[in-house]
Amino acid sequence: EAEVAQSPRYKITEKSQAVAFWCDPISGHATLYWYRQILGQGPELLVQFQDESVVDDSQLPKDRFSAERLKGVDSTLKIQPAELGDSAMYLCASSAVRQGLNTEAFFGQGTRLTVV
Amino acid sequence: GQSLEQPSEVTAVEGAIVQINCTYQTSGFYGLSWYQQHDGGAPTFLSYNALDGLEETGRFSSFLSRSDSYGYLLLQELQMKDSASYFCAEGRDDKIIFGKGTRLHILP
Numbered sequence: 265e266a267e268v269a270q271s272p273r274y275k276i277t278e279k280s281q282a283v284a285f286w287c288d289p290i291s292g293h294a295t296l297y298w299y300r301q302i303l304g305q306g307p308e309l310l311v312q313f314q315d316e317s318v319v320d321d322s323q324l325p326k327d328r329f330s331a332e333r334l335k336g337v338d339s340t341l342k343i344q345p346a347e348l349g350d351s352a353m354y355l356c357a358s359s360a361v362r363q364g365l366n367t368e369a370f371f372g373q374g375t376r377l378t379v380v
Numbered sequence: 381g382q383s384l385e386q387p388s389e390v391t392a393v394e395g396a397i398v399q400i401n402c403t404y405q406t407s408g409f410y411g412l413s414w415y416q417q418h419d420g421g422a423p424t425f426l427s428y429n430a431l432d433g434l435e436e437t438g439r440f441s442s443f444l445s446r447s448d449s450y451g452y453l454l455l456q457e458l459q460m461k462d463s464a465s466y467f468c469a470e471g472r473d474d475k476i477i478f479g480k481g482t483r484l485h486i487l488p
Contacts, residue, residue: 297476306467306478307423320475355422368413369476371422 266290268372270356276378282344285375289338289358297369298331298341299355307355313339346379353377384479386468391485392458400453400482402468411471412444412451417481418464426453426466458486 269288277283289296294315299307310329311321316336324331328347333339343350353376357369383405392398404412411430415423427435429444429451441454455462465481 299478304481306480309475309477312475357423368425368428371424373422 268356268358268370270354270372270375272375273373274376274378276380277346279348279379280345282342283346283377284340284342285354285356285377287339287341287356287372289356290360290370293358293360293370294336295359295369296333296339297357297359298339299357301353301355301374303353310341343377346377348379351377351379383472383477384468384470386466386479386482388480389483389485391487393487394458394460396458397454397456398458398484400455400466400468400484402451402453402479404449404451404468404470405472406449408473409446409449409470412442413469413471413476414440414442414453415467415469415478416464417467423467423478455484460486460488462486 271286275283296313298310300310301307310324311331312319313333316333329343331341353374355371355374357371359369386402390398411428413428414426416426417423426440427437427442429435429442432444432446434441434443439456444451463486465483467478467481469476469478
């Protein structure tokens with residue numbers, strides 16, 4: 265069964281260091297999302313891609329976060345420098361259908377980031 | 381900020397029925413979906429409503445009333461494995477926006 269792949273599963277980093285997360289969506293899925301989830305809360309959308317284009321990054325802290333999906337397939341989310349408040353689960357999701365028709369997104373297992 | 385409202389916790393007994401409500405913001409809305417997330421796991425899609433009415437998938441049903449900006453998830457014949465967090469998520473302006481989630485506790 266096709267699934268969204270994320271790596272690493274866990275990451276511990278010191279504050280002020282750089283960290284990167286990788287996501288490989290389900291093959292053929294044009295829409296890719298990065299969400300951040302703090303324990304006990306719902307996923308918060310950071311950035312959304314349609315193919316290689318960013319369609320929404322209004323909630324991405326652009327002074328320290330960046331995201332790219334250069335060939336419209338896999339994607340990387342980077343934080344530089346990391347801060348203590350960035351500790352959270354970072355979830356990648358993908359969907360096949362253009363929004364407006366369905367809101368079924370498939371999630372990866374996430375990267376749990378701990379900043380110390 | 382969050383535009384969806386759902387209860388933070390619900391408790392029910394094994395074998396019973398439970399309803400989790402969700403209200404949403406209407407601007408740009410086109411559909412409401414529900415996701416389940418077990419501790420340490422990823423959210424998984426349960427259902428989607430774009431039109432008013434009830435959608436049934438096995439023990440789970442989801443309802444939408446666009447005129448009331450309201451929906452709910454109905455879980456029947458509760459099993460212990462249903463203990464999880466449940467999120468309503470609205471499709472709005474080409475995005476999927478999640479609520480804060482409802483933690484479902486099931487008592488034996």
